[in-house]
Amino acid sequence: MQVISIRPRGFCPGVARAIQLVEQALSDPSVKRPVYILGMIVHNAHVVRDLEKKGAITLDEPGKTRLELLDSISHGTVVITAHGASLEVLDQIKAKGLDLIDATCKDVYRTHDAIKKHLQSNEQVLFIGKRHHPETEAILAISSKIILIDPSEPSFRFAIDEQPVYVTNQTTLSQVELERIFNQLRQMAPDLLIENELCDSTRIRQAAILAHNQAVDLCYIVGDPRSNNTRSLVELSIEKTHTPTYLIENVADINPRDLVNVKRVSVSSGASTPPTLTEEVIDFLRHYSKEDQ
Numbered sequence: 001m002q003v004i005s006i007r008p009r010g011f012c013p014g015v016a017r018a019i020q021l022v023e024q025a026l027s028d029p030s031v032k033r034p035v036y037i038l039g040m041i042v043h044n045a046h047v048v049r050d051l052e053k054k055g056a057i058t059l060d061e062p063g064k065t066r067l068e069l070l071d072s073i074s075h076g077t078v079v080i081t082a083h084g085a086s087l088e089v090l091d092q093i094k095a096k097g098l099d100l101i102d103a104t105c106k107d108v109y110r111t112h113d114a115i116k117k118h119l120q121s122n123e124q125v126l127f128i129g130k131r132h133h134p135e136t137e138a139i140l141a142i143s144s145k146i147i148l149i150d151p152s153e154p155s156f157r158f159a160i161d162e163q164p165v166y167v168t169n170q171t172t173l174s175q176v177e178l179e180r181i182f183n184q185l186r187q188m189a190p191d192l193l194i195e196n197e198l199c200d201s202t203r204i205r206q207a208a209i210l211a212h213n214q215a216v217d218l219c220y221i222v223g224d225p226r227s228n229n230t231r232s233l234v235e236l237s238i239e240k241t242h243t244p245t246y247l248i249e250n251v252a253d254i255n256p257r258d259l260v261n262v263k264r265v266s267v268s269s270g271a272s273t274p275p276t277l278t279e280e281v282i283d284f285l286r287h288y289s290k291e292d293q
């Protein structure tokens with residue numbers, strides 16, 4: 001079986017920086033303890049567990065907002081994750097006298113800045129993003145006037161109150177689903193100003209999937225199912241290349257039944273997946289033989 005190791009893959013600069021900031025804080029005795037992370041630092045359980053072993057405390061309860069998570073703490077240091085947080089959250093951290101480490105990715109901040117600029121010009125803002133994702137929550141908190149379009153919902157409707165209309169998006173969506181929504185919007189209102197804010201890391205990882213998956217029998221994407229950029233790679237591979245594509249968290253998730261009659265298999269990973277997990281998958285596949293089936 002031929003194994004195609006797709007590159008680039010794995011940690012993007014925003015994820016690498018977020019992890020590095022937490023590790024630096026944990027090794028610096030002058031940083032106030034405990035060191036809390038407001039939500040998963042990046043959407044990968046292995047990364048979260050690794051930082052917890054080193055002393056970080058992740059505050060993450062399903063259904064609770066970042067602001068509600070802050071209620072449970074009264075001292076120490078709070079790390080804002082790569083996905084960003086609302087101004088309200090930052091103000092509350094200050095009001096509680098907590099120290100702040102901001103690991104928000106610069107690409108996420110660029111989208112915040114663009115939206116604020118267009119709101120200041122009294123434009124209507126449409127934001128395409130996954131509902132309840134922390135990046136989306138932080139964006140919607142900028143103004144109640146922002147209209148959300150969630151690409152995973154079957155349809156959307158909105159009323160335009162202001163003109164012109166500015167459209168932008170979450171940094172980690174799939175290019176395919178984004179183009180579908182852009183096209184629908186253009187048909188509804190041709191004069192929209194659309195700015196595609198997929199980050200470069202998302203774009204080049206998706207382009208690599210399209211380039212390599214045209215002639216493979218199977219593709220594995222290694223990552224956490226909560227990671228939006230990881231799920232986007234899977235969706236893109238299936239929709240654009242029609243390759244059977246599976247999201248696996250690690251080598252233990254490989255089902256030998258999937259490998260029957262497979263001659264070429266490709267492997268990539270989400271931007272928050274530790275490289276060792278992907279390398280283990282590649283190594284397993286390279287040494288796999290039909291006798292193992």
Ligand code: SF4
Binds near residue numbers: 012014108202
């Ligand atoms: S996927 Fe893009 S936006 Fe998200 S942390 Fe990485 S570089 Fe930043």
